[in-house]
Amino acid sequence: MNNIRNFCIIAHIDHGKSTIADRLLLTTDTLSERDFQDQVLDSMDLERERGITIKSHAIQMEYEYEGQNYLLNLIDTPGHVDFSYEVSRSIAACEGALLIVDATQGIQAQTISNLYLAIEHDLEIIPVMNKMDMPSAMPDEVKDQIVDLTGCKPEDIIEASGKTGQGVDRILSEIIKKIPPPAGDPEAPLQALIFDSVFNSYRGIFAYFKIVNGTIYSGDYVKFVATDCQYNADEIGILRLETKPRKKLSAGDVGYIISGIKNSREVKVGDTITHVEKPCDKAIEGFEDVKPMVFAGIYPVDADAYEELRSSMEKLQLNDASLVFEPESSAALGFGFRCGFLGLLHMEIVQERLNREFDMDVITTVPNVSFKAYTTKGDVIDVHNPSGMPGPNILDHVEEPYIHAQIISKSEFVGSIMKLCIDKRGTLKNQVYLTSDRVEVTFEMPLSEIVFDFYDKLKSISKGYASFDYHQTGYKSAHLVRLDILLNGEMVDALSALIHRDHAYNFGRRICEKLKELIPRQQFDIAIQAAIGSKIIARETVKAVRKDVTAKCYGGDITRKRKLLEKQKKGKKRMRQVGNVEVPQNAFLAVLKLD
Numbered sequence: 001m002n003n004i005r006n007f008c009i010i011a012h013i014d015h016g017k018s019t020i021a022d023r024l025l026l027t028t029d030t031l032s033e034r035d036f037q038d039q040v041l042d043s044m045d046l047e048r049e050r051g052i053t054i055k056s057h058a059i060q061m062e063y064e065y066e067g068q069n070y071l072l073n074l075i076d077t078p079g080h081v082d083f084s085y086e087v088s089r090s091i092a093a094c095e096g097a098l099l100i101v102d103a104t105q106g107i108q109a110q111t112i113s114n115l116y117l118a119i120e121h122d123l124e125i126i127p128v129m130n131k132m133d134m135p136s137a138m139p140d141e142v143k144d145q146i147v148d149l150t151g152c153k154p155e156d157i158i159e160a161s162g163k164t165g166q167g168v169d170r171i172l173s174e175i176i177k178k179i180p181p182p183a184g185d186p187e188a189p190l191q192a193l194i195f196d197s198v199f200n201s202y203r204g205i206f207a208y209f210k211i212v213n214g215t216i217y218s219g220d221y222v223k224f225v226a227t228d229c230q231y232n233a234d235e236i237g238i239l240r241l242e243t244k245p246r247k248k249l250s251a252g253d254v255g256y257i258i259s260g261i262k263n264s265r266e267v268k269v270g271d272t273i274t275h276v277e278k279p280c281d282k283a284i285e286g287f288e289d290v291k292p293m294v295f296a297g298i299y300p301v302d303a304d305a306y307e308e309l310r311s312s313m314e315k316l317q318l319n320d321a322s323l324v325f326e327p328e329s330s331a332a333l334g335f336g337f338r339c340g341f342l343g344l345l346h347m348e349i350v351q352e353r354l355n356r357e358f359d360m361d362v363i364t365t366v367p368n369v370s371f372k373a374y375t376t377k378g379d380v381i382d383v384h385n386p387s388g389m390p391g392p393n394i395l396d397h398v399e400e401p402y403i404h405a406q407i408i409s410k411s412e413f414v415g416s417i418m419k420l421c422i423d424k425r426g427t428l429k430n431q432v433y434l435t436s437d438r439v440e441v442t443f444e445m446p447l448s449e450i451v452f453d454f455y456d457k458l459k460s461i462s463k464g465y466a467s468f469d470y471h472q473t474g475y476k477s478a479h480l481v482r483l484d485i486l487l488n489g490e491m492v493d494a495l496s497a498l499i500h501r502d503h504a505y506n507f508g509r510r511i512c513e514k515l516k517e518l519i520p521r522q523q524f525d526i527a528i529q530a531a532i533g534s535k536i537i538a539r540e541t542v543k544a545v546r547k548d549v550t551a552k553c554y555g556g557d558i559t560r561k562r563k564l565l566e567k568q569k570k571g572k573k574r575m576r577q578v579g580n581v582e583v584p585q586n587a588f589l590a591v592l593k594l595d
Contacts, residue, residue, distance in 0.1 A: 026165075103142050403473060
């Protein structure tokens with residue numbers, strides 16, 4: 001056990017985590033030059049196309065240092081804030097972390113929040129300054145920032161470059177010297193923490209685990225504590241570029257278990273594996289429940305594919321534990337699911353993965369939160385989507401959920417952050433300076449205002465420096481109205497939104513303008529209207545594609561032309577009565593990106 005080191009790599013998005021991971025794999029000969037490709041651990045096409053890490057990836061390396069062989073288990077984590085839940089899980093399976101900071105950009109928001117996560121779990125932190133080969137690097141300034149943040153000595157900071165390989169040998173030796181070996185007892189009852197899982201259509205579910213105490217042999221009879229299900233360990237092994245089976249794994253090892261599990265509900269990330277014969281006393285602690293930020297409906301384009309969508313979502317949930325969903329139905333779209341996401345990027349990625357990995361065509365509705373509607377008879381109705389809102393004739397008042405929001409940022413952005421929160425109907429509660437240039441502001445604001453684009457706007461105005469956390473405080477009465485979108489007089493309930501009366505007119509007008517750009521032109525005029533109850537507040541018209549019927553009249557009498565145009569008009573009118581309007585998928589998404 002003394003020769004095992006478990007560590008993860010944490011950093012802000014785009015600071016070069018995956019490139020450093022590539023270098024470590026090449027230096028330790030885990031990967032030959034021939035198999036090498038950039039971001040070798042980012043196995044999803046989506047990750048490569050966007051240049052971001054979405055999943056944490058675990059891999060084992062062997063390294064010889066001062067005549068001793070060491071086993072290094074590396075977990076490369078995502079840097080985007082929408083996937084911070086992945087990071088918290090990886091940190092729970094490690095004893096140390098490489099904190100990577102881009103020498104050209106300095107410390108940014110996720111650097112700080114991931115560092116706090118690591119410190120809470122008592123990890124040994126090794127600071128690394130990446131991209132030193134860039135002409136725009138500012139080593140001295142960034143060094144001061146790292147010293148301020150972590151309290152380390154300036155000479156402890158490793159200067160490295162993932163591109164050229166500078167400093168990689170020093171990173172490996174520091175990992176061996178500084179990160180403690182895993183503390184556990186191989187003789188104690190088995191206690192292993194599941195930190196990830198993936199679905200394989202041939203072999204069922206692979207659960208990735210880290211053994212805290214005890215030893216597991218291939219073929220052992222084990223149980224998962226939280227679900228209380230029992231299995232035979234058909235195959236256990238370690239994670240290299242491919243999975244490598246092993247006969248036994250003991251305390252400190254990171255590996256996988258295959259036990260022929262077909263049902264995704266039986267594997268919970270954060271669960272504990274133990275032996276059936278000699279179980280451990282208690283499960284391992286250390287996983288928080290995920291807090292969804294955005295709720296939206298996901299519906300199959302083809303109504304018959306509902307069951308298929310359900311199984312795809314369950315398989316996706318194995319791979320992405322921060323996705324939560326429950327069934328719901330809509331008049332325009334049929335049966336689907338109400339899903340909770342960590343942010344708008346997460347929502348986009350889930351939709352894209354459903355399409356690519358499971359071949360599911362889905363429609364996503366406008367994101368929102370749940371409200372409480374009080375009727376004139378005194379009943380309380382929980383409203384999860386706008387079409388469930390009772391009519392204005394029986395509605396007494398609506399209450400919406402409020403949150404207590406804490407935003408930490410640099411002091412230069414305070415003005416614009418306050419303006420953003422006040423525009424979103426927030427009230428300032430408190431403002432504290434943590435250091436000379438870091439400030440914490442506390443707001444009370446409605447949850448419905450932050451699900452839309454609040455987070456993305458906050459990131460933009462603070463150049464990625466603001467970190468945001470919230471908890472719900474209860475419900476308050478609100479002046480909300482249901483805004484409906486009508487196409488040729490037909491309501492499209494997937495585009496309805498519950499919105500504050502003051503914002504309704506503006507929002508309705510902008511949606512109509514946006515839909516006008518996105519709905520393809522037909523042979524007849526399409527009227528796009530925004531309505532509150534029976535009152536139309538905005539209208540746009542998609543003009544018909546017209547054929548020039550007067551082209552064959554050279555000059556001549558105007559009444560001749562008028563007659564032909566009247567005839568065309570009648571045909572268009574008849575066509576409008578039978579024609580239906582297809583709303584393209586990007587129209588549902590456009591509502592999110594109105595600004």
